[in-house]
Amino acid sequence: MTxxxxxxxxxxxxxxHERIAADLRDEIMSGxxxxxxxxxxxxxxxxRFDASNAxxxxxxxxxxxxxxxxxxxxxxxxxxxHRQRTMRPASYMAPAEPGAPYRWLTEAAxxxxxxxxxxxxxxxxxxxxxxxxxxxxxxxxxxxxxxxVLLLGDEPAELVTSYYPVEIARGTAMMxxxxxxxxxxxxxxxxxxxxxxSVDRISxxxxxQEQYTAxxxxxxxxxxxxxxxxxxxxxxxxxxxxxxxxxxxxxLQYEFTPE
Numbered sequence: 001m002t003x004x005x006x007x008x009x010x011x012x013x014x015x016x017h018e019r020i021a022a023d024l025r026d027e028i029m030s031g032x033x034x035x036x037x038x039x040x041x042x043x044x045x046x047x048r049f050d051a052s053n054a055x056x057x058x059x060x061x062x063x064x065x066x067x068x069x070x071x072x073x074x075x076x077x078x079x080x081x082h083r084q085r086t087m088r089p090a091s092y093m094a095p096a097e098p099g100a101p102y103r104w105l106t107e108a109a110x111x112x113x114x115x116x117x118x119x120x121x122x123x124x125x126x127x128x129x130x131x132x133x134x135x136x137x138x139x140x141x142x143x144x145x146x147x148x149v150l151l152l153g154d155e156p157a158e159l160v161t162s163y164y165p166v167e168i169a170r171g172t173a174m175m176x177x178x179x180x181x182x183x184x185x186x187x188x189x190x191x192x193x194x195x196x197x198s199v200d201r202i203s204x205x206x207x208x209q210e211q212y213t214a215x216x217x218x219x220x221x222x223x224x225x226x227x228x229x230x231x232x233x234x235x236x237x238x239x240x241x242x243x244x245x246x247x248x249x250x251x252l253q254y255e256f257t258p259e
Contacts, residue, residue, distance in 0.1 A: 020049050020059035025248060028068050028079055035081045039069060065218040066248055085152075087245070088253050089200060089226065095186040102183030104150060104158075113153040120214075121147040122177040127163045127240070130201075134229040134240040135165060143240075144169040146184065149214050157250075159214045162241040168193065184239065185230075193238045197231040200254075204247055211244050222247040 012019055027033045040048065045056045060077055063069045071077030092103035100106065108115035125145040127137065135143055143163040150158040162184065164174060173180050173187060180187050185195060204222040207215070211223055224247050230239040 016049065016051055017055045017058035017062065020045065020051060020056065021062040023049075024059065024063060025066075025068065028063075029248065029251075033079050035079050037079045039071075039077045039079070041076075062219070066221065067218070068248065085157075085249065086251050086253050088255075089228070089243075090198070090254060095189040095195070096182035098182075100182060103185070104183070108150065108152055108157065113155075115150070115152055115157075117148050117150050117179065119146070119148045119177065119179055121145065122175070124166065125163075128242070130227055131163050131240045131242065134227070135163060135237050137165075142166060144174060146174065156215045158243055158245045159211055160241060160243050162239060164239055165237070168238060188232075188238055193232040193236075195230045195238075196233060197235070199229045199231075201227045202252065207244070215244070215246055217246060224250060224252065226252070 014022070024033070024039065033039065039045075039060070042053060042056050045051065045059075046053060049056070051059075060069065060071070064071070064077075068080060069077050070080050088107065091107050096103050096106070102117065105115040105117065123145055124142045126132075126140060127135070127143050127145070131137075131143070132139075132141060137143060144166055145161060145163055147159075147161045149156050150160060164184070168188070168191070169175055172191065174184060189195070203225050205225050206220055207217055207223045211217070212220070215223070217223075223244050226241075226243040228239075228241045228243065229237055230241075232238045
C-alpha cells in the first residue's frame with residue numbers, strides 16, 4: 001500500500017543551516033566539489049538557499065567541524081584534501097603473509113597516512129544479540145572480545161570490536177592484552193581455522209556514546225556499522241566483528257564478478 005505524501009510528512013524539519021550543510025556535504029562526498037575546490041561564496045549561498053549571512057556561516061561551521069572544509073571569515077572556503085576515503089573491506093579479510101602486518105594497516109596506509117592500531121580491551125563478554133546469533137551462542141553465552149581503534153595518522157578511523165568462540169580462543173595469544181602480529185586472522189589460520197567465507201551486513205546508525213567518543217565525531221551524523229561474520233570449514237563461525245566508521249568520511253567498495 002502506498003502512503004500518500006502530505007505537507008506534514010514531506011517537509012524537512014531540520015534547521016535551515018542543517019539543510020544547507022546537508023546539500024553541500026552531499027556535493028563534497030559525491031565529488032561535485034572535489035578536494036581543493038572552492039565552495040560557492042557566501043553571497044551565492046545566501047541567494048541559492050534564501051538564507052541570511054548568519055545561517056550560511058552556521059552551515060559552513062558545521063562542515064568545518066566535520067573536517068570536510070577549511071577556511072576563515074572573509075576568505076574562500078575550500079574542500080579539504082583527501083577527506084573522503086574509499087575502503088575495500090574484502091581486501092583485508094585474508095590472513096596476512098608471514099611477517100607482514102595486519103592487512104587493514106597495509107591497505108589503509110595506501111591513503112598516504114601512517115596507519116596503526118590501539119588495543120583498548122580484551123575480555124570475555126556477552127556479545128550483542130546479533131553477534132550471539134552469528135556465533136550460535138546460547139542466551140547469556142560469552143565470547144572473547146577484543147576491541148581496538150584503528151588510526152590514520154592521529155585520526156581515529158574505525159572502532160573494531162571482534163568476538164571469538166571461547167573454545168577457540170582459550171589458551172592462545174588472543175586471550176592476552178597485546179597486539180597479535182599479522183592480526184587475529186593470521187593466528188586463526190595458524191590454529192587451523194582458515195577463513196572460507198565472510199558475510200558483511202552494513203547499516204547506517206546514529207553513533208552510540210562509545211562510538212562518538214572513540215571516533216572523536218563532531219556531531220551525531222550517521223556512522224557506518226558493519227557486522228562481519230567469518231566462517232571456516234564446515235560453515236563454522238570463527239569470528240564476528242563489529243566495525244564502525246564515520247559515515248561522512250568513508251565509503252565502502254565491494255567488487256563482484258558476474259557468474
